[in-house]
Amino acid sequence: MLGLAQxxxxxxxxxxAILITxxxxxxxxxxAAPGDPAMVMAGEAGAADEQFVAQLRAQFGLDxxxxxxLATYVGKVVQGDLGYSYRxxxxxxxxxxxxxxxxxxxxxxxxxxxLALGVLLGAFAAVQVGRWSDSxxxxxxxxxxxxxxxxxxxxxxxxFAVELGWLPAFGYExxxxxxxxxxxxxxxxxHMVLPVVTLALFxxxxxxxxxRASMLEVRGxxxxxxARAKGLGPLRIETRHVLRNAILPVITVAGIxxxxxxxxxxLIETVFAWPGIGRLAFEAVLQRDYQVLLGIFLVTxxxxxxxxxxxxxxxxxxxPRIQVAR
Amino acid sequence: xxxxxxxxxxxxxxGAVLGLLLLxxxxxxxxxxxxxxxGDPWEMATAPFQPPLSGDAxxxxxxxxxxxxxxxxxxxxxxxxIGLISTAVALLIGVTLGAVAGFHGGWVDDAVxxxxxLFQTIPNFVLAVVLVAIFTPSLTTIVIAIAVVSWPPLARLxxxxxxxxxxxxxxxxxxxxxxxxxxxxxxxxxxxxxSPIIVSASLMVATAILLExxxxxxxxxxxxAMSWGYMVGxxxxxxxxxxxxxxxxxxxxxxxxxxxxLVGEGLNDALNPKLARSRG
Numbered sequence: 001m002l003g004l005a006q007x008x009x010x011x012x013x014x015x016x017a018i019l020i021t022x023x024x025x026x027x028x029x030x031x032a033a034p035g036d037p038a039m040v041m042a043g044e045a046g047a048a049d050e051q052f053v054a055q056l057r058a059q060f061g062l063d064x065x066x067x068x069x070l071a072t073y074v075g076k077v078v079q080g081d082l083g084y085s086y087r088x089x090x091x092x093x094x095x096x097x098x099x100x101x102x103x104x105x106x107x108x109x110x111x112x113x114x115l116a117l118g119v120l121l122g123a124f125a126a127v128q129v130g131r132w133s134d135s136x137x138x139x140x141x142x143x144x145x146x147x148x149x150x151x152x153x154x155x156x157x158x159x160f161a162v163e164l165g166w167l168p169a170f171g172y173e174x175x176x177x178x179x180x181x182x183x184x185x186x187x188x189x190x191h192m193v194l195p196v197v198t199l200a201l202f203x204x205x206x207x208x209x210x211x212r213a214s215m216l217e218v219r220g221x222x223x224x225x226x227a228r229a230k231g232l233g234p235l236r237i238e239t240r241h242v243l244r245n246a247i248l249p250v251i252t253v254a255g256i257x258x259x260x261x262x263x264x265x266x267l268i269e270t271v272f273a274w275p276g277i278g279r280l281a282f283e284a285v286l287q288r289d290y291q292v293l294l295g296i297f298l299v300t301x302x303x304x305x306x307x308x309x310x311x312x313x314x315x316x317x318x319x320p321r322i323q324v325a326r
Numbered sequence: 327x328x329x330x331x332x333x334x335x336x337x338x339x340x341g342a343v344l345g346l347l348l349l350x351x352x353x354x355x356x357x358x359x360x361x362x363x364x365g366d367p368w369e370m371a372t373a374p375f376q377p378p379l380s381g382d383a384x385x386x387x388x389x390x391x392x393x394x395x396x397x398x399x400x401x402x403x404x405x406x407x408i409g410l411i412s413t414a415v416a417l418l419i420g421v422t423l424g425a426v427a428g429f430h431g432g433w434v435d436d437a438v439x440x441x442x443x444l445f446q447t448i449p450n451f452v453l454a455v456v457l458v459a460i461f462t463p464s465l466t467t468i469v470i471a472i473a474v475v476s477w478p479p480l481a482r483l484x485x486x487x488x489x490x491x492x493x494x495x496x497x498x499x500x501x502x503x504x505x506x507x508x509x510x511x512x513x514x515x516x517x518x519x520x521s522p523i524i525v526s527a528s529l530m531v532a533t534a535i536l537l538e539x540x541x542x543x544x545x546x547x548x549x550x551a552m553s554w555g556y557m558v559g560x561x562x563x564x565x566x567x568x569x570x571x572x573x574x575x576x577x578x579x580x581x582x583x584x585x586x587x588l589v590g591e592g593l594n595d596a597l598n599p600k601l602a603r604s605r606g
Contacts, residue, residue, distance in 0.1 A: 017440075018447050030459055142341075146584035148536055150543050151558055151576035154565055162566055209543045256446060263451025267540055271562070280453070282544055285459050297456050310445070 004293040015305045027073045027293045051263025083291040092295040110196045112202035144205030153198040166254030170273035195272040214246035258307035335596035342592020348585035356402035363396035367552040398578045401554040415448035415473035424484025442478045445564040450475035454486040458546045466550045487519035521597035
């Protein structure tokens with residue numbers, strides 16, 4: 001168990017380093033933005049007379065040296081103070097906190113679904129290598145790779161919501177229906193189908209290709225020949241010996257791509273009016289609400305770190321050697 | 327490797343040949359956009375909400391009567407130019423950092439790789455959105471934002487190549503003959519590590535085009551340049567009434583990105599023939 005503790009300690013140090021860098025980057029971005037932050041804030045508040053700007057400058061310590069400002073900024077972020085959105089007249093943290101659950105629900109479901117389906121399809125393609133189903137999966141993966149996810153989302157909603165009317169086209173729940181308990185959960189689930197599938201589709205394709213390539217590689221190794229020589233059945237060899245080893249690089253890549261998945265939620269939530277952080281990012285872009293945008297940058301980075309820890313746990317689950325080896 | 331070997335390797339991959347033809351078609355469309363569709367693609371050309379194949383608009387018109395086909399042709403330019411330039415900038419950043427890390431090794435390598443890893447963890451699309459929004463959308467800010475978020479894989483690749491070539495005899499020979507580090511990096515190692523870098527770069531052009539289209543879909547495109555992502559984004563709310571407005575620009579993106587991916591795979595097969603054969 002010492003190995004696992006060490007692994008987590010290492011992860012935590014790394015996560016802390018990443019967070020500090022992002023906080024500093026945020027601070028620099030605010031200062032690098034064209035125009036003085038006090039003027040920007042005054043503009044957001046809708047007033048720009050000289051006195052008000054001077055007052056803001058003093059209030060936020062913008063007349064102090066840059067290093068002192070950075071220290072104050074970091075101190076505030078550590079306490080969970082991410083600034084104030086004048087557009088929405090609320091602290092940034094409150095706005096983000098309210099939107100976080102919807103985004104977590106969407107991205108986590110899509111992440112697990114894409115991983116599960118991707119591995120399944122890739123394994124199927126590897127077993128069927130050379131047959132038409134293998135080619136079909138390869139072509140599907142190529143197409144998914146080339147299609148912008150927001151467009152996939154639009155087209156799926158055109159087909160399944162507008163034309164066929166099977167699923168709701170947008171939103172998180174049926175507004176005004178007043179569902180409770182299980183009905184509410186089912187209602188949210190129905191609304192989730194299109195955004196989750198759209199987001200998962202792209203990554204599923206990536207993982208399918210990777211699983212296929214990885215399985216073909218593992219299959220040629222000696223221990224697989226040994227298993228075959230022992231007389232094990234083909235199904236047992238493919239699942240227990242080949243897939244279990246082939247899946248490791250897939251999970252590594254899934255961890256690396258978690259950031260892109262979280263970023264992709266901006267597009268998906270915009271298309272499906274999903275009331276999460278991504279949709280908030282789109283609104284913040286429209287309103288040029290930089291405080292909110294930078295807060296989103298920080299929160300999504302934290303999400304990526306959490307996803308990485310999740311992949312580490314998956315890794316340890318599949319390959320018990322990890323605990324000792326690292 | 328001779329030219330003929332290269333083309334033979336490339337042509338063995340049927341998909342790559344198809345991709346190359348597609349890519350040439352998109353390039354021709356971009357080059358001849360002014361002749362095929364003269365005039366400003368932002369100007370009203372026909373009645374609004376014309377469905378495809380009706381009147382004088384082959385692919386229909388949008389809510390302001392702009393010709394969708396003209397927008398696609400002019401948008402091809404923006405996509406290809408942004409894709410190519412931002413990849414070039416990303417190559418410059420990534421290969422430089424990777425080369426320095428791989429060549430020097432030790433603490434320089436450590437520091438550069440930590441930095442690279444950090445950039446890989448940051449949700450890169452969010453960073454691109456933040457950068458373009460704060461520095462106001464324009465062709466320059468978009469190119470820089472895309473380059474800033476896409477260099478890390480190139481740096482890792484270049485580092486690995488440099489690290490393995492660094493200890494080879496011909497490099498050692500160059501060191502003993504007293505060549506400067508810069509000369510060794512540029513004249514000895516770089517030419518020998520080009521093929522994997524070229525393959526990654528060609529795939530990166532495709533990713534850059536997708537990124538640009540996503541940014542302009544969110545309204546973060548250059549306001550003076552017609553682009554495919556913008557066309558889809560602007561028509562998004564009208565999909566119930568007029569599907570063609572967002573359908574055709576999306577198809578243009580898919581075909582262009584697909585062609586680049588196929589060409590990239592073909593390049594891979596042609597430049598690393600051993601790998602291609604072993605993959606079966």
